[in-house]
Amino acid sequence: MDTDTLIQTETLIKVPFHDVDSMGVAWHGHYAKYLEVARCEFLDEVGYNYDAMEQSGYMWPIIDMQIKYVKPLRFDQVVRVVTQLAEWEYRLKLKYVIYDQTTGERLCKAHTSQVAVDGKTGEMCFQSPQILIERLGKH
Amino acid sequence: MDTDTLIQTETLIKVPFHDVDSMGVAWHGHYAKYLEVARCEFLDEVGYNYDAMEQSGYMWPIIDMQIKYVKPLRFDQVVRVVTQLAEWEYRLKLKYVIYDQTTGERLCKAHTSQVAVDGKTGEMCFQSPQILIERLGKH
Amino acid sequence: MDTDTLIQTETLIKVPFHDVDSMGVAWHGHYAKYLEVARCEFLDEVGYNYDAMEQSGYMWPIIDMQIKYVKPLRFDQVVRVVTQLAEWEYRLKLKYVIYDQTTGERLCKAHTSQVAVDGKTGEMCFQSPQILIERLGKH
Amino acid sequence: MDTDTLIQTETLIKVPFHDVDSMGVAWHGHYAKYLEVARCEFLDEVGYNYDAMEQSGYMWPIIDMQIKYVKPLRFDQVVRVVTQLAEWEYRLKLKYVIYDQTTGERLCKAHTSQVAVDGKTGEMCFQSPQILIERLGKH
16 A cells, blocks of 8 residues: 555534533534544545444454644534544554635644454454455555 | 332532533533433432343333423532432333532423333333332332 | 414434444434534524524523434434424424434434523513514515 | 642542443543543642633633543443643643542543633733642642
């Protein structure tokens, strides 16, 4: 797989009222939901979504999440989450950047890492299983 | 079981920052969480909590929830949820009243109804299974 | 305004992974979010959304919510929320029905009621302010 | 202030049913709530909680959050969040470790960083305002 042609997806999200806190901005913890919606679209795109993961006999729990908040998000704001593959050999690491859909301004940077866990033994895999590599390779 | 001696539990909850919306009050949808925490304490008390439900072979999905909002809840406010058994023969209906812990003012009234679903067949039970009646009767 | 031509909007929602509980179905409390997203689209349509409410000098807190759960919602399921005006003279009452977008099966029925509160005095209005009637009348 | 005597608080949290996902573990995004509850107790302890922040004329938005998930959290599990001051001169950085309350096993490591924003100008402060230093110093 050529790192020059990294898989990338884009997801639009409209900030709902119930995500906005008493400071008038999206509460920082809700971003994990935006990242997950974006991640699910990314995984749909590569043909290895949560259902496919389960069928392949692996769970992929999040083991690390980091979010850097650059500018606040507000009620009804439409944002674009750009999701990009960062690592895949030992874990699945995705990078995200959130932009304002209208102005293009960068609002947030984040990444998440997931590892494969064998569904039968419950043991963590030290290398990503072949199925992930195959699905990513098809892209 | 004598309706004069209805089972009742009390649960204290402190409104967290992330439940408060841009109007400065707890967002109305979060009350479902407060009711659930109170319901779990009630079910612990009668010896038929979510784990015991699962072991007994039944699931108890919520089929109806109604919440009447009397006064707003605010950040850091400590409230007392009083949970009371309302019906049990055909479904498990609980009534809740939320009070301010300091002033005793009534802030909210609610109820939830759950029915037993057979874990094997997935079919709804038209009468509450014997285990619920037993556990409630012991009280 | 003629009740025969009640205003109605439709909103599509895809159930996200983080709304699904350990029973494998959307947790009942999350429906309040689906109703709010649908309500915001309804209010956008009539030209009296949350921003317009604030500018008009009124807040419109939810005072009553009832949800009847007919069939469970599952991860990735696309549902259609049909929102309809039910009352407006003394309070704004909306009715919602949630359908499976593919099969058309009815999954949930709900309603919410909101009353106008004067932003300056903080007092509840016993009749809906003229601005709501006007906006609804234009429809 | 002597870094050898770093301020530390402990917060007990019981994982509620509505935080558990379809894998049977607390969904990773909910940890932001646990950290916030712990952070609020820490800030209460140092005498500079969210209300005091507002009165002092500063907002303290989260600009960075990182969570490392070591072991899953399960329904009804009681966990202890240990919160410790890490930096204060230019930003308020707190470190958190989550332990199982019964076994003492370490389940999660995290940190959050907040910066002061002037409530009037909306501008970020490049140094922490004097009030934070004073409150921390009293400890």
